[in-house]
Amino acid sequence: MADIVIMGAGLAGVIMAYEMKDAMRPEDRLTVVTKDPIYHFVPSNPWVAVGWRTREAVEIDLAPTLARRGIEFRPVPVAKLDPEAKRLELEDGSTLAYDYLVIATGPELAFDEIEGFGPNGHTSSVCHIDHAEKIALSLEDFCKKPGAIITGAVQGASCYGPAYEFTFIIEAELRRRKIRDQVPMTFVTSEPYIGHLGLDGVGDTKGLLESALREKHIKWMTSSRVKKVESGKMVVEEIADDGAVKATRELPFGMAMMLPAFRGIKPLRGIDGLVNPRGFVLADRHQQNERYKNIFAVGVCVAIPPMGPTPVPCGVPKTGFMIESMVTAAAKNIGEILRGRKPVYRGSWNAICLADFGDTGVAFVAQPQIPPRNVNWSASGRWVHAAKIGFEKYFIRKMRKGTSEPFYETAALNMLGIGKLKEVRKGEDAPAD
Template sequence: MANIVILGAGLGGLIAAYEIKKTLGRDHQVSIISETDYYQFQPSNPWVMVGWRDRKDITVDLAKPLRKRNVNLIVGRAEKVDPANKCVRMPDGSQVEYDYLVIATGPELAFDDVEGLGPNGHTQSVCHIDHAEAGASAFETFCKNPGSIVIGAAQGASCFGPAYETAMIIETELRKRKIRDQVPMTFITPEPYIGHLGLDGVGDTKGLLESEMRNRHIKWITNARVLKAEADMVRVEELNEDGSVKQIHELSTRYTMLMPPFRGVAAVRDVEGLVNPKGFVVTDEFQRNPRWPNIFGIGVCIAIPPMGKTPVPVGVPKTGFMIESMVEATARNIAQLIEGTQPTHKASWNAICLADFGDGGVAFVAQPQIPPRNVNWSASGGWVHLAKAGFEKYFLHKLRTGQSETFYENAALGLLKAHKLKDHS
C-alpha cells in the first residue's frame, strides 16, 4: 500500500485528493494536510467585498466530503517538508510520513515586500476570505464618505484577473448605490499593457478590457511599480520600456485593493533541490521534482518562467483549468510509479477564465495557456456574469458532495461548443 500525502487544500489540493483517490482506489492511503478545516472558493471573494456573498456561501466544510471519499484530513500548519526523510514536519514536533508527496500549497502572500501593503497595512485583499470580509467592512465605511479608489496589482503578483474583477465589481456596486459620480477610480498594474494578464493577452483581452475601463471611466497606469501604500495615498513609479522611470504618481485614495507579490510558502522555502530562489516548487514535464522524484507540484506553488522580459516583472498565472490538468497528470503518474513504470502523463496547460464585472464580463479560452496557441479566443457580454455565478454554484455543490470530475474541462468544452470552437478542443 502506498501512502500519498497532499500538502494544501486549496483548489489544486482538494481536487487532487479526489482525483488521486479515484485513480488509485481503496488499496492506497491518501491524506491531505490543511491549515483550516474548510475550503474557500477564492474566485468569489470580490463578490464578498461588496456584500454579494458571505462566508457561508463560498466555503465548504472539508470533513464530510473527504470522509466520503475515504481521504484522511489532517488539520494543521506544515512546518517543513523533509524530502530526505520522506515526511512533513508539523509545529508540535510530529511528522506525517509519505511515499509520494503532492505540494499544492498555493503561494505565500508577500505583503511585506511593499511598505504599507496588506490588511495589516493600508490596502485590502481578495486573496483570502478573511481579507475579503475585512475589505467588505471597510467598503461599507467608505461608501458613507466616498472618495478616490485605487485597485490593481503590485509587482511580483502573478494573478491579475481578481484585480480587474474587483475594479469592475466595485464600479458596478457604486453605480447601484448611486455614488459612482463621487468616486474617481485608478487601476494600476505591472503588466506592460491592459489585458496582458501574465499571458501576453488572450484573443483581444487588451481591446476588451481597455474598452470596459473607458466605458466605466476607470483610469489606468501600466508598467507600474508600487513604492509605498499609505492610508490616503499610493506612491507608484511608472516605467518606460527600457526600465527607466517615466513618472512618479502619488495617487490619492480612500479605499485601496492591491494583489500582493507571491512567493513560496515557508514549509518548502530553502529546501535544497526542491524550489527556486523565490520558493516555488521546481517540476519537470510530468509535474515531478527532478531532485526528489517522489514529490510532485501542482498549482500556484510551482515555478513557471515569465512569458518574456517586461519593464516590471510579470508572473504567469495558474488558472483553474491549467491546475486541473496538472492534477490529472499527477494522479496518473503516481499510479504508474506504484505499478513500477515511468510516468508519461503531461498536463495540457489549457486555460479558461470567466472574469466577472458585476453586470457583464470577459471570458477567454487559451489552448495551451502559453503561446503560440491552437485556440486563442476571448469574448465579452452579460452572459459571462451569469456563467460565472452558475459555475460557482455547480463547483461548490460538487465539492460539498464529494464528487470528483473535470470541473474546468467541462466548462471549457461548454464554452467552445457554444461558440463553435469545439473542433479545436
Template sequence: MAEIVVLGAGLGGTLMAFELLPQMRKEDRLTLIGQGRNYHFVPSNPWVAVGWRGRRDIEIDLAPVMARKKIRLLDQGAKRVDPAANRIELADGSSVSYDYLVIATGPDLAFDEIPGFGPEGFTQSICHVDHAERAHTAFETFCKNPGPIVVGAVQGASCYGPAYEFALILDTELRKRKIRDRVPMTYVTAEPYVGHLGLDGVGDTKGLLESEFRDRHIKWITNAKLSAAEAEILHVEELAEDGSLKKTHDLPYKYAMMLPAFRGVAALRGVEKLVNPRGFVLIDEHQRNPHFRNVFAIGVCVAIPPTGPTPVPVGVPKTGFMIESMVTATAENIGALLRGREPTARATWNAICLADFGDGGVAFVAKPQIPPRNTNWAAKGAWVHLAKVGFEKYFLRKIRGGTSEPFYERFLMKQLNLHKLKENA
C-alpha cells in the same frame, strides 16, 4: 502499501485528493493536509468584498466530505517539508511520512515586501476570504464618505484577473448605490499594457479591457511599481519600456485593493533542489520534481517562467482550468508509479477563464496558456456574469459531493459553446 500525502487543501489539493482515489490500490492510504478544515471558493472573494456573498455562501467543511471518501484530513498545517527524509513536520510538532507527496500549497502572499502594503497595512486584499471580509467592512465605511479608489496588482504579481474583476465589480456596485459620480477610479498594474494578464494577452483582451475602462471612466497606469503605501496615499513609480523611471505618482485614495506578489510558502522556501529562489516548486513535464522523484507539485506553488521580459516583473497565472489539467496528469502519473510504470501523462496547461464584471464580463480561451497558441480567443457580454454565477454553484456542489470528474472543462466548455451557438443563430 503506499502512503500518499497531498499538502494543501485549497482548489488544487482538494481536487488532487479526489482524483488520486481511483488511481490507488486497495492497500494504499491517502492523507490531505490543510490549514484548517474549511475550503473556500476563492473566485468568489470579489463578491464577498462588496457584500454580494458571505463567508457561509462559499465555505465548505471538508471534514465530513473527506470522511465519506475515506481520506485522512489533517488540519494543523505544515511547518517544514523534508524531502530528503520523506517527511513533513506539522505545525503542532507531529510529523507525517510519505512514499509519494503532491505539493498543492498555493502561494504565500508577499505583502511584507512593500512598506505599508496589505491588510496589516493600509490597503485591502481579496486573496483570502478573511481579507475579503475585511475589505467588505472597509468598503461599507468608504461608502458613507466616498472618494478616490485605486485597484490593481503590484510588481511580481502573477494573478491579474481578480484585480480587473474587482475594479469593475466595484464600479457596478457604486452605480447601484448611486455614488459612482463621487468616486474617481484608477487601475494600477505591473503589466506592460491593460489586458496583458501575465499571458501577453489572450485574443483582444487589450482592446476589450481598455474599452471597458473607458466606458466606465476608469483611468489606468501600466508598467507600475508600488514603492510604498501610506494612509490615503500610494506612492507609485511608472517605468519606461527600457526599465528607466518615467514618472512618479502620489495617488490619493479612500479605498485601495492591490494584489500582491506571490512566493512559496514558508514550509518550502529554502529547501535545496526542491524550490527555486522564490520558493516555487521545480517540476518536469510530468509535474515531478527532477531531484526528489517521489515529489510532485500542482497549482500556484509551481515554478513557471514569465512569458517574456517586461519593464516591471510580471508573473504567469495558474488558472483553475490549467490546475485541473495538472491534477489529472499527476494522479495518472502516481497511479503508474504505484504499478511499477514510469509517468507519461502531461498537463495541457490550457486556460479557459470567466472574468466577472458584476453586470457582464470577459471570457477567454488560450490553448496553450503560454504563447504561441493554437487557440487565442476572447469575448465579452452579460452571459459571462451569468455563467460565473452558475459555475460557483456547480463547483461548490461538486466539492461537497467529492467528485473526481474534470468539471472545469465540462462546465466552462458548455458555457462557451452555448455562447457561440447564440452568436451564430
C-alpha cells in the same frame, strides 16, 4: 501499501485528493494535511468584498467530505518538509511520513515586500476570504464618505483576473448605490499593457478591457511599480521600457485593493533542488520534481517562468483549467508508478477564464496557455456574468459532493465548443478523465 500525502487543501489540493483517490490502488492510504480545515471558493472573493456573497455561502467543511471518500485529514500547519527523510514536521509537534508527496499549498502572499502594503498596512486584498470580508466591513463607512479608489496588481503579481473583476464589481456596486459620480477610480498594474494578464494577452483582451475601463470612466496606469503606501496615499513609479523610472506619482485614495506578488510558503523555501529562489516548486512536464522523484506539485505553487521580459516583473497565472490539468496528470502518474510503470501523463496547460464585471464580463480561452496558440479567443457580454454564477454553484457543489469530474473541460466542450482537450501519454493522445 503506499502512503500518499497531499500538502494543501485549496482548489488544487482538494481536487487532487478526489482524483488521487480514484487513481490509487485500494490498499494505498491517502492523507490531506492543511493549515485550514475550511475550504473557501476563492473566485467568489470579489463578490464577498461587496456583500454579494457571505462566507457561509462559499465555504466547505472539509473533514466530513474527505471522510466520505475515505481520505484521512490532518488540519495542522506544516512547519518543515524534510525530503531526504520523506517526512513532514507539523506545528503541533507531530510528524507525517510519506512515500509520495503532492505539494498543492498555493502561495504565500508577499505583502511585506512593499512598505505599508497589505491588510495589515493601508491596502486590502481579495486573495483570501478574510481580506474580502474586511473590505465588506469597511464599505459602508466608505460609502458614507466617498473618496478615490485604487485597484490593481503590484510588481511580481501573477494573478490579474481578480484585480479586473474587483475593479468592475465595486464600480457596479457604487452605481447601484448611486454614488459612482463621487468616486474617482484608477487601475494601477505592473502589466505592460491593459489585458496582458501575465499571458501577453489572449485574443483581444487588450481591446476589450481597455474599452471596458474607458466606458466606466476608470483611469489606468501600466508598467507601474508601487514604491510604498501610506495612509490615504500610494506612491507609484512609472517605469520606461529600459527599466528607468520616468515618473513618480502620489495617488490619494479612500480605498485601495491591490493584489500582491506571490512566493512559495516558508516550509518549502531554500530546499535545494526542490524549489526556485522564489520558493516555487520545480516540476517537469509530468508534475514531478527531478531531484525528488517521489514529490509532485500542482497549482499555484508550481514554478513557471515568465512570458518574457517586461519593464515591471509580471508572473504567469495558474488558471483553474490549468490546475485541473496538472492535477489529472499528477494523479494518473502516481497511479502509474504505484503499478510499477513510468509516469507518462502531462497536463495540457490550457486556460479558460470567466471574469465577472458585476453585470457583464469577459471570457477567454488560450490553448495552450503559453503562446503561440492553437486557440486564442476572447469575448465579452452579459452572458459571462451568468456563466460565472453557474460556475460558482457547480464547482461548490462538486467540492461538497467529493467528485473528481473535471469542470473546466466540460465547460470548454459545452459552452465554447473547442473540442476534447487531452492529456499526452507516450507521445500519443490519452483521455483526461
